[in-house]
Amino acid sequence: MTTTTRVDLAILGIRGRAPVSRRAGAGPSDDGHLVLDGRSVAVPLNDASPYWLEGDTLLRDGVVVEDVAVEPVRRPRFYDLRTAEGTSYEMLARLHGRDVLATTVVQTCVRYDEAERCRFCAIEASLTAGSTVAVKRPYDLADVAEAAVRLDGVRQMVMTTGTSAGRDRGATHLARCVRAVKARVPDLPVQVQCEPPGDLATITELREAGADAIGIHVESLDEDVRRRWMPGKSRVALDEYRAAWAEAVRVFGRNQVSTYLLVGLGEDPDELVEGARALIAMGVYPFVVPFRPLAGTLAQADGATAPDPAVLEDVTRRVAADLVAAGMTSDGQRAGCAACGACSTLKQQGA
Numbered sequence: 237m238t239t240t241t242r243v244d245l246a247i248l249g250i251r252g253r254a255p256v257s258r259r260a261g262a263g264p265s266d267d268g269h270l271v272l273d274g275r276s277v278a279v280p281l282n283d284a285s286p287y288w289l290e291g292d293t294l295l296r297d298g299v300v301v302e303d304v305a306v307e308p309v310r311r312p313r314f315y316d317l318r319t320a321e322g323t324s325y326e327m328l329a330r331l332h333g334r335d336v337l338a339t340t341v342v343q344t345c346v347r348y349d350e351a352e353r354c355r356f357c358a359i360e361a362s363l364t365a366g367s368t369v370a371v372k373r374p375y376d377l378a379d380v381a382e383a384a385v386r387l388d389g390v391r392q393m394v395m396t397t398g399t400s401a402g403r404d405r406g407a408t409h410l411a412r413c414v415r416a417v418k419a420r421v422p423d424l425p426v427q428v429q430c431e432p433p434g435d436l437a438t439i440t441e442l443r444e445a446g447a448d449a450i451g452i453h454v455e456s457l458d459e460d461v462r463r464r465w466m467p468g469k470s471r472v473a474l475d476e477y478r479a480a481w482a483e484a485v486r487v488f489g490r491n492q493v494s495t496y497l498l499v500g501l502g503e504d505p506d507e508l509v510e511g512a513r514a515l516i517a518m519g520v521y522p523f524v525v526p527f528r529p530l531a532g533t534l535a536q537a538d539g540a541t542a543p544d545p546a547v548l549e550d551v552t553r554r555v556a557a558d559l560v561a562a563g564m565t566s567d568g569q570r571a572g573c574a575a576c577g578a579c580s581t582l583k584q585q586g587a
Contacts, residue, residue, distance in 0.1 A: 237273045237304045242584045243549045244287070245272075246526050247542045249280030251288040269333050269578065271307035276333025278578040280528055309334050312388040314380065325380045327368050333578040335391040337384045341372045341413045342406055345398035352468030353534060354455070356498065359398050361532030371409075374416030381417045385424055392571040393417065396429035396451075399469075403434035411438075411445040418446030427451060427572030431472060432480030439480065443487045448570035450484050451523075452477065453496040457511035458503040465501050465535075481520045490519035491564045494574045500527035500543030505551050512555045516562050523574040524555050524582060548581070556585030 250268065267278035272294070286297045292308075294301040315326040329339035343363045347353055362368045377395075384390040395413055397406035407430045414426050428442050429451035442450060454477050456462050462470035477495075484493040497512060499505075512522035526548050529536040559565060565587050569575035577583035 237301075237584070239549060239553070239581065239584050240545075241301060241304070242272075242277075242581045243545045243552070245277065245279045246579075246581055247280075247528065247545050247548065248285045248287060249282035250294075251281075251283055251285050253281065267579070269309040269331070271309060271334055273305050274307075275583055276309075276336070276576055276578040278333065307334075312384065312390075314383040314387050317380075317383055319376050319379065323369060323376070325383060328372050328376055329380045329384070329393075331384070331388065331390070332394070333576050335389055336576045336578075337381060337390045337393040338396075339372055339377060339380075339394070339413075340368070340396050340398065341377070341409055342397045342400065343368050343370050346401045347399055347468035349468075350534065354466045354469055355534040355538070355540075356455075356465065356501075356527060356530060358530050358532035372413065374413045377413050378416040378420035381424060382420050385421050390424070392425045392427070392575060394427050394429065394451075394572055394576075399431050404438050405431045405433050407433045407438045407442060411441050411447075414442065414445040414447050422446075425449070425571035425575075427570075427575070429453060429572075431469070432476045436480060436483045439483050439487050447488075449492040449494070449572045449575070450488055451494045451496070451572055451574075452480050452484060455496050455498050456501050456503050456508075457497070458501075458507065461501045461503050478518075481515070481518055485519040491521055491568050492570060493519065494521040494523050494569070494572055496573070497522045497524050498527045499524060499548050499551050500541075505547055508551055509554045509558075513558050516558050516564060519564070521559070521564055521566070521569065521574045522555060523580055524552055525580045552581045553585055556582050556587035559587040560585075 268281045270277050288295055292306045294304045294306050312331045317325045329337050332338045345359050348360050363370055381393055395410055397410050400406040410428045425448040427449040428447045432452055481493060515522045526543050528542050529540050566574045566577050566583055
C-alpha cells in the first residue's frame, strides 16, 4: 500500500460498515477497524468516500487498489460476556485494531461544559447514548482484560480517563485500574493516558501500579490553536506539560512516553514539525494523527473538515524521518496508541 493511499484512507475513510468500530467517545478518532497489509488501520466510516471493500478487496471508484491485502477485524468474543450484575463487557472496554483493548475508566470530564470542552472530543456522548458506564470498576476491567486475552488474543491495553476536578486529574483511579488488571493478567502491557497530574509524583505511582507506558496528550503546541480548540485544557500551561513529559521519560524511559499532535487544527505545518522535533529530543514520541470531525463533537457542529491529504502526508513524512533518525519507532514501545499506530500513518513511514 502506498503512503498516498494510506493517507487518503485516514482522511476519506471507507463506505459501509465494519464489524469492529467506534462511534463518539473520548479523543479525536471515530473509526472502523481493519487490517491492511498486515497493519491495524482505523479509518472513518464515510458514505461519501471513494473507497469501499468487497470481501477482501479494496476498491477506489470501482477500481481495485492493487497489492493491498485486506483482513477484517472480527467482532471479539469477549463482547458477548457480562459481569455478575449484567453489564456487557463491550460497555466496559472495546477492541481497537485487531489486538488492543481500550477503555475510558471515567467517562465524564470536568471540562465538558460547552464553553470549556475540547471541540474534537465527545467523551460523554457515548455515556449519554447508553453504550458505556460512567466509572469502570477495577475488578470488572480485570475480568474483561483476562477474557480479551484468553478469547481474542489481545496483546496490549490502553486506559484513558476524563479529567477530574482533583489535583491528580483522574490519574489515581487509573492507577487502581492498572493494579487490578496487572494482578489478573501480569504479562499484558498497559498504557495509561491522562493530563499532567498536579503532583508529578503521581507519574511514579502509575508506573509502580504496573503501567508500561504513558500518554500525556497536548494535541497542539500552538497557544492560539489550544485556546480556540481546547479552551479549558489550554489553561494547563505548556510548561506544565513539559515538566510532566520530562518526569515521565525519567520514570518510564525514552520512547515509552507519547503525546498526540493533531494535523488540521490550524497550526502551521512547519511549526508542528519543529515542535515534534523538540519532543523527540526529550524522548517523547509525537503521535501525529489527522483531525477528523467526530460524531457528537462541537467541531462537527461547526462544520470543521479534515486536513488536506497533502499536508498530512508532508508532516507525517518529516516527523517519521526524525523519529527513525532518533531510533524512536513505534515498534520499540511497550503499549499504547503509538505502539498500535492504527489512527496514524507514521507506521507506513517506518516510524
